[in-house]
Amino acid sequence: MKPMSEKKEEVVSEALKAEESLRSRWYIMDLDGKLWDLDEFDFQGHDKLRKFSGYEYAKDRTVDRTPPHVNLMRSLELVDYEPASDPGNFRYYPKGRMVKALLEEYVTSMVHKYGGMEVETPLMYSMEHPTLKSYLNRFPARQYTVESDDTPYFLRFAACFGQFLMSHDATISYRNLPMRIYEMTRYSFRREQRGELTGLRRLRAFTMPDVHAFCKNLVQARSEYMRRFKLSQDVLAGIGLEKEDYELALRMVEDFYNENKEFIKGLVQKHGKPVLVEMWKERFAYFILKWDMNFVDALDKASALATDQIDVENGERYDIKYMDEDGTQKHPYILHCSPSGAIERDIYAILEREAMRMKADNGYKPQLPLWLAPTQVRIIPVSHEYVGFADMVRGKFSKVRVDIDNRDETVGKKIRDAEKEWIPYIVVVGEREAGKEKLPVRVRGVKDSQNMSVAEMQEKIHAETEDKPYRPVPVPVYLQERPKFVG
Numbered sequence: 001m002k003p004m005s006e007k008k009e010e011v012v013s014e015a016l017k018a019e020e021s022l023r024s025r026w027y028i029m030d031l032d033g034k035l036w037d038l039d040e041f042d043f044q045g046h047d048k049l050r051k052f053s054g055y056e057y058a059k060d061r062t063v064d065r066t067p068p069h070v071n072l073m074r075s076l077e078l079v080d081y082e083p084a085s086d087p088g089n090f091r092y093y094p095k096g097r098m099v100k101a102l103l104e105e106y107v108t109s110m111v112h113k114y115g116g117m118e119v120e121t122p123l124m125y126s127m128e129h130p131t132l133k134s135y136l137n138r139f140p141a142r143q144y145t146v147e148s149d150d151t152p153y154f155l156r157f158a159a160c161f162g163q164f165l166m167s168h169d170a171t172i173s174y175r176n177l178p179m180r181i182y183e184m185t186r187y188s189f190r191r192e193q194r195g196e197l198t199g200l201r202r203l204r205a206f207t208m209p210d211v212h213a214f215c216k217n218l219v220q221a222r223s224e225y226m227r228r229f230k231l232s233q234d235v236l237a238g239i240g241l242e243k244e245d246y247e248l249a250l251r252m253v254e255d256f257y258n259e260n261k262e263f264i265k266g267l268v269q270k271h272g273k274p275v276l277v278e279m280w281k282e283r284f285a286y287f288i289l290k291w292d293m294n295f296v297d298a299l300d301k302a303s304a305l306a307t308d309q310i311d312v313e314n315g316e317r318y319d320i321k322y323m324d325e326d327g328t329q330k331h332p333y334i335l336h337c338s339p340s341g342a343i344e345r346d347i348y349a350i351l352e353r354e355a356m357r358m359k360a361d362n363g364y365k366p367q368l369p370l371w372l373a374p375t376q377v378r379i380i381p382v383s384h385e386y387v388g389f390a391d392m393v394r395g396k397f398s399k400v401r402v403d404i405d406n407r408d409e410t411v412g413k414k415i416r417d418a419e420k421e422w423i424p425y426i427v428v429v430g431e432r433e434a435g436k437e438k439l440p441v442r443v444r445g446v447k448d449s450q451n452m453s454v455a456e457m458q459e460k461i462h463a464e465t466e467d468k469p470y471r472p473v474p475v476p477v478y479l480q481e482r483p484k485f486v487g
Contacts, residue, residue: 088204116182121162
């Protein structure tokens with residue numbers, strides 16, 4: 001298989017062309033459901049919404065500065081650029097791979113609880129398949145294309161293709177609806193433009209949890225849509241991103257809005273603060289309604305995290321049918337949801353938020369959510385004489401990521417290095433601590449040391465991480481044995 005020549009004309013969907021030339025009307029909707037023109041709304045107390053609205057209205061996705069999360073992702077040895085690959089493709093170091101894997105496991109567990117049936121589908125599809133060719137023109141994204149035996153293929157930019165083809169072949173009854181199908185795509189590919197590519201904000205290869213729901217009619221679709229809205233809020237909160245960290249956009253066709261005003265108002269009220277509304281006179285893609293939860297970063301750029309759409313075309317396009325109560329076959333409505341958005345963007349959002357908090361408060365101690373911290377407890381022996389005692393302390397922990405700084409460095413340097421790594425709990429052990437149950441513990445973000453036993457530390461950590469997946473320390477437990485990935 002060989003890449004198609006760069007000289008060949010780029011395949012650009014009709015939907016993307018339509019989106020780029022689209023004339024949207026922009027509003028702010030308040031909690032009472034009232035629409036305000038952007039220049040009439042009072043943004044006092046809603047600074048992020050003001051920035052997000054300006055970003056969306058300007059439609060300028062280019063980046064002229066390096067966002068703070070890039071330096072943080074490298075200094076924490078999480079993620080880095082891969083110069084041997086296409087821009088927008090990254091390498092993940094052991095700590096970053098663990099963080100990413102935990103996020104993937106958590107989102108998947110939440111979708112399983114919601115009722116998503118997990119599947120796996122191909123990475124590439126034929127551009128000559130008649131149904132897929134039609135869909136490509138309705139999706140606003142640029143594709144990677146490859147050629148094999150003179151047949152052109154495209155790399156998927158979502159899990160839609162495989163899930164729709166699978167559903168086309170299934171026997172579905174109205175009793176099976178809503179039917180929920182899920183895949184964590186590793187990877188989805190979109191050929192985003194070069195000027196838009198910076199760090200983890202906008203990628204060409206990304207990990208996307210994609211859960212579709214096939215619904216009987218619009219009434220069922222609206223009910224399911226509201227349920228998935230709550231699912232997405234819960235998923236983001238579990239990741240560590242609360243409502244104050246993101247802004248909501250509702251994008252819809254005017255006719256749908258006029259016929260569903262109370263439903264739209266209900267979404268705004270579930271969000272709990274005013275939202276940006278983009279309205280179109282005519283539908284340019286396959287959906288009539290789309291919401292997205294957007295993070296606004298340190299450069300005032302916005303990136304969509306969770307999203308969902310009501311699709312009114314693809315049930316028919318893919319000839320997906322269900323047998324209704326009256327014995328007739330009908331096409332379902334399809335909902336397209338990513339309850340977290342791209343996993344890489346979640347990491348970006350957490351790092352950017354911490355960077356902004358540091359800028360706003362010189363004394364602020366940045367940190368990853370405890371369940372994502374590569375090391376949760378760092379034990380620092382004052383000398384090699386106490387490494388054995390540090391080992392004994394570490395052995396008392398269960399399902400807590402504990403490592404030991406056994407390097408030939410001063411205690412002060414070891415503590416400073418642990419601070420640079422954002423270690424949540426630091427325990428220094430020496431002659432005074434040997435044999436004692438309570439140990440002095442530096443808790444990140446807390447001014448004074450606390451005396452805690454291993455059992456108390458473990459209980460505190462487990463209480464904060466009890467509903468999250470766990471993995472062991474992703475690098476050697478002893479710091480002396482670790483390679484340095486970033487110079």
